[in-house]
Amino acid sequence: MPLIFEGRYMDWTSAQLRSLVELTRRGTITAVAEALGYTPGGVSQQIAALERATGWQLLRRVGRRVELTDAGATLARHAERILTTEAEAVEALERTRNEISGTLRVGLFATAAAEILPPALRQVRERHPGMTVRSRDMDVDEVYDAVAGGTVDLALGLDYPDVPIPRDPSLRVRELSRERFSLAVPAGAMPGRRTVSLADAGQLGWILPSAGSYYGRAVLTVCRRAGFEPQALHEVTDTAATLALIEAGVGVGVVTDLMLRLRPSCLDVLDLRETMERHIVVVCRSFAEHRPTIAALVEVLARTAHPGRPPSRTAAGPLNPPT
Structure with a gap:
């Protein structure tokens, strides 16, 4: 230049x-x-x-x-x-082409990298063979800055209604899907229960994300609204590690269906009376939202970001079918 x-x-x-x-x-x-x-x-x-x-x-x-x-x-x-x-x-320049082609840099958090990106890439190969997607795993709280700074062209992120991420007017945020949290407890820790309040687990040890993260603040906000302060025995960000610790019987934590798909685990999943949600979103710069390659990839991601509920199991077999 x-x-x-x-x-x-x-x-x-x-x-x-x-x-x-x-x-x-x-x-x-x-x-x-x-x-x-x-x-x-x-x-x-x-x-x-x-x-x-x-x-x-x-x-x-x-x-x-x-x-x-x-x-x-x-x-x-x-x-x-x-x-x-x-x-x-x-x-x-992309708009002068008659086909969707080019390279896109995508930022995404670990769960999205494991569960959303692979099927999306299969659809990209089938529908838009001229498009190349290069992805980067990053901290979910950093994807907004990465898009705003041009480090990536678009990113998959998370937003929590209880602690919403500040909106940058230079960015476009599109909601792809919503997930409701449940409570994951060690197998047999709360026998006979299918639906609980967060306060019912208030005296148990908790496995929580970093208190400085949006996720951690969202969990803390909902727990306080339920009338208790969770005791954090382990501060863990990695979802697979969280599930492994719950399975080992060292604490409880909140999970979504998409999180449960990361690691088959022998634990109990209980519905919550309180509503705690997270929204899976795709983020791009506002001037680029109609760029052909970005628009095409966003549509593919929208079709693949609707997780189904996996079966939850304990050592004794299936547990907690939908009520």
Whole structure:
């Protein structure tokens, strides 16, 4: 992307500009590297190359961290517009084609990677053989920033009505499906029960997600509304690990049907009197929602993001059929 400024020929790349923009969003070289899939050294090299291209110092070291100089902050603001214009140009070019083809970068959380993406990719191969999908597993709370920053073209995420994720006007969020949470307990821990209140398990040890995550805050909000404070014995984000711990008899936790499909487990699943939901959503930038490849993939994802309820089992056999 060559430009001439004050008689100086500057030639930077989109990757260099994106590294700078992500640094304004995430604050550290390490966080930028994780977001973009580089090494920290690779990000530093991108910024150094950008400094050589512009002839300006963009970063300065303050103790053990770095911060943007005034020139770096100024360029970062313009870089966001440059990257947006570039993305809009790609959309315009796609519209000149008579077929849906091209490459899309998709961000998604672990459960979606295991249960939603595989059938979606099969449909993409059948319906749109000219489309290539490249996916990246990431923390579910980071997918919104990843889309806003252009790290990915679209992403599968989660939203919780009890703790909704703030809406960025530059993003479009489309709900694909809704899941209601149930209570998972060790086999035989609450015999004869099919429907319970969260407060009924208030004195039991809990396996909870990080309290700083949207998921963790949503669980805590619903429990407090039910009149108790859950005792977190284990703070676990990974769904398969959570199910394994419940199966081992060390605690209880909330689960959805999609979560239960990740790991066949011998545990009891009880319906909750309280309503706790999560919404599976797809996120893209607002100017790109009508881009042919994105629109096509969103429609495929919408058809595959409706999980069915798996059979829940204990060591004694099937448990808790729908009532």
